Amino acid sequence: MNTSIVVASAVIGLSILLTVAYKKSVIDKKIDELNNLEDEIVKAKLKAKEIVEGSEKEALAKSKEIELKAKEKVYHLKEEAEKEIKTAKSDIYQKETRLAKKEETLDRKIDRLEVKSQELTEFEQKIQNKNSEIEELRSKQEMELERISGFSKDEAKDLLITKLTNELTHETAMKIKEFENKLSEEKERVSKRILSTAIGKASADYVVDATVSVVNLPNDEMKGRIIGREGRNIRAIEALTGVDVIIDDTPEAVVLSSFDGVKREIARNTIEKLVTDGRIHPAKIEEAVNKAKKEVNKEIVEAGEHALLELGIPGMHQEIIKTLGKLKFRTSYGQNVLTHSIEVARLAGNLAAELGANTELAKRAGLLHDVGKVLEHDIEASHALIGGEFLKKFGEKPLVLNAVMAHHNEVEFESVEAILIQAADAISASRPGARRETLSTYLKRLEGLEEIANSFDGVESSFAIQAGREVRIIINPESIKDDQAIKMSRDVAKKVEETMQYPGQIKVTVIRETRAVDYAK
Numbered sequence: 001m002n003t004s005i006v007v008a009s010a011v012i013g014l015s016i017l018l019t020v021a022y023k024k025s026v027i028d029k030k031i032d033e034l035n036n037l038e039d040e041i042v043k044a045k046l047k048a049k050e051i052v053e054g055s056e057k058e059a060l061a062k063s064k065e066i067e068l069k070a071k072e073k074v075y076h077l078k079e080e081a082e083k084e085i086k087t088a089k090s091d092i093y094q095k096e097t098r099l100a101k102k103e104e105t106l107d108r109k110i111d112r113l114e115v116k117s118q119e120l121t122e123f124e125q126k127i128q129n130k131n132s133e134i135e136e137l138r139s140k141q142e143m144e145l146e147r148i149s150g151f152s153k154d155e156a157k158d159l160l161i162t163k164l165t166n167e168l169t170h171e172t173a174m175k176i177k178e179f180e181n182k183l184s185e186e187k188e189r190v191s192k193r194i195l196s197t198a199i200g201k202a203s204a205d206y207v208v209d210a211t212v213s214v215v216n217l218p219n220d221e222m223k224g225r226i227i228g229r230e231g232r233n234i235r236a237i238e239a240l241t242g243v244d245v246i247i248d249d250t251p252e253a254v255v256l257s258s259f260d261g262v263k264r265e266i267a268r269n270t271i272e273k274l275v276t277d278g279r280i281h282p283a284k285i286e287e288a289v290n291k292a293k294k295e296v297n298k299e300i301v302e303a304g305e306h307a308l309l310e311l312g313i314p315g316m317h318q319e320i321i322k323t324l325g326k327l328k329f330r331t332s333y334g335q336n337v338l339t340h341s342i343e344v345a346r347l348a349g350n351l352a353a354e355l356g357a358n359t360e361l362a363k364r365a366g367l368l369h370d371v372g373k374v375l376e377h378d379i380e381a382s383h384a385l386i387g388g389e390f391l392k393k394f395g396e397k398p399l400v401l402n403a404v405m406a407h408h409n410e411v412e413f414e415s416v417e418a419i420l421i422q423a424a425d426a427i428s429a430s431r432p433g434a435r436r437e438t439l440s441t442y443l444k445r446l447e448g449l450e451e452i453a454n455s456f457d458g459v460e461s462s463f464a465i466q467a468g469r470e471v472r473i474i475i476n477p478e479s480i481k482d483d484q485a486i487k488m489s490r491d492v493a494k495k496v497e498e499t500m501q502y503p504g505q506i507k508v509t510v511i512r513e514t515r516a517v518d519y520a521k
Contacts, residue, residue, distance in 0.1 A: 213256040213268045217275060223247050225280050226254060226271065236282040240289040243267035261329025262300070266292045300325035303338060311345050311363050317394040324367070326374045340428055341367050347424035352417060362417045362424075365403035368396070369421055372404075384408045426505060445502060452495050453508075456488055470507040471496075477514045485512045 146152055217223065227234045227247060234245050242263045246255040254271060258264040269292035274280045277288070301318075304325030308316060316324075327338035345366035352362035372387025388405035403418035405411045413419050446464040449471045453462035458480040462473045473492065475485060489510045496506055 213264050214250075215254045215256065215268055215271045215275075217252045217254060220252060222275060223254065226274070228280065232282060233280055233285060236285045237267065237270065237289075240286060241267035241270060245271075261331065262296060262326055265299075265329050266296050269295060297322075300328065303328040307338065307342055307367060310342065311349075311367060313345075313360070313364050313367060320368070320371070320391065320394050320396075323371055323374050323390070327370065330373055332370075332373065335429070337370050337373055341370050343428045344369060344421065344424045347427055348417070348420045351420045351424060355416065355420070357416045357420065361397075361399055361403075361415075362420050365400045365417060365421050366424055368400065369404050369407050369425060382408060382410055384410055445500065448500055449496065449506065452499065453492055455495075456492065458484075458488075466507075468502070468506070470509060472509045472511060475510060475512050477512050480512060482512065485510045 146156075217226075225233070226237070226245070228236075234247070237243075237245055242258065242260065243266075244257040245267070246257055248255065256264050256267045256271075258267070266289065270285070270288045273288040273292065274285065277284070301322055302325070304321035304323075307324060308321065324338070324341075327341060328336070330337045332340065345363045348362035348366035349359045351357075352359040368387065368391060370383065370387065372383035372385070372390060375383075375386050375390060384405050384407055388401045388411075391404060392401055399415050399417065402411065402414040403421045406413050406418045407422045407425050409422075445468050449464040449468060450462045453459060453471055453473045456473075458475050460474045460476050462471060464471050471492070473488070475488070480488065489508045492510070493506075493508045496502075496508070
């Protein structure tokens with residue numbers, strides 16, 4: 001046991017010695033490293049000192065070099081400044097020399113001007129003296145003229161001015177009268193040219209429409225079949241179409257009567273279908289009426305679209321086109337209203353082109369001006385106002401609405417085109433063959449014209465002539481003067497406009513003459 005302890009102690013002691021020896025060697029290495037570091041630090045310090053000393057020497061050399069360069073530059077700048085100063089002094093000297101010469105020149109001119117001024121003063125004095133002499137002579141002449149003429153200066157001046165004024169007034173009046181005559185002649189010539197050109201470009205057919213339609217039948221036996229048992233077929237046709245079916249002694253024909261052209265066309269189409277089919281009874285009649293309505297409605301739209309296409313007018317609301325197409329089946333004084341509207345559109349467009357107005361607006365308003373005639377059965381008002389309100393619902397422009405509503409003078413004109421629509425409407429209505437009237441209507445119009453004329457005081461007799469286009473009134477020259485005759489023509493024309501319905505225009509001529517009669521015995 002003691003041996004083991006001794007051995008263990010020896011081992012421990014040995015390990016301690018080894019450990020101490022190892023640590024000592026490590027410490028020695030560290031000391032050597034520290035010594036080396038100290039040597040390097042000393043060397044670094046010496047090197048740094050050398051570098052600093054070298055830098056100071058180099059900086060000192062650089063500063064001396066910069067100082068030399070700065071001194072050299074200052075010298076050059078000073079030399080340039082001295083040259084500029086010398087040049088400036090030279091320029092100043094030259095300018096001073098020129099100014100001195102100019103001062104001498106100005107002094108000489110001032111001396112000459114003073115001499116001239118003195119001469120002018122003397123001349124003005126002479127002129128003043130001459131003016132005094134002239135004024136004195138003028139006064140003597142005026143006094144002598146006043147003595148010779150017997151008028152004072154103011155009286156003579158007033159007389160001369162009055163005479164000149166009268167002469168100028170007369171010449172001015174003559175010139176104005178001459179100008180007015182030329183203007184009237186030129187206005188009439190230009191108006192005739194424009195109207196003749198516009199009418200020449202628009203052609204239209206003679207009137208052919210009326211308020212009745214005739215349906216031809218293959219034989220008279222068909223009349224009985226149309227009437228039906230106890231008249232049931234004819235009653236069904238009249239009830240479904242709203243048209244009066246007249247069956248008289250006219251051979252192989254049935255007459256349809258209605259003021260509504262659309263209904264009359266539906267009835268005509270229905271009867272033609274029934275005659276072609278051969279089966280005529282209430283159920284078949286209803287079927288034929290429905291088919292006829294569809295066909296007529298299609299024809300109406302096509303008529304409206306054809307009118308737009310024919311005139312080259314841009315798109316329009318479908319409801320307006322449909323209403324416009326219905327004018328194909330309406331007449332006014334026997335004139336087809338759609339044909340009349342197309343004619344008015346062409347005339348208005350031609351007139352607008354001649355005058356430099358808006359042709360598109362004129363054509364559009366001309367085509368639509370009578371669209372209210374389709375609606376006037378349902379509304380109590382003028383067709384012009386009805387048409388304007390109808391078009392307003394579908395977004396037509398204000399100028400188009402005004403032209404439509406103003407073409408019978410029920411509203412004020414707002415454009416040249418509106419006036420052209422009225423003129424074109426009158427031309428289309430009054431041209432030969434455009435319209436016709438029944439004999440009774442024609443006679444009533446003549447009687448009405450004469451009654452209106454005879455209702456005025458001082459009228460001896462009146463005559464409606466030119467197929468009712470003119471009324472001539474013979475007045476008593478003792479009770480009616482010339483001025484009153486002029487007023488009477490206006491009053492009669494106004495009363496005719498307010499109380500009568502007529503196509504075109506009516507001329508009112510009042511005749512006043514004085515006759516002196518005596519007999520040789």
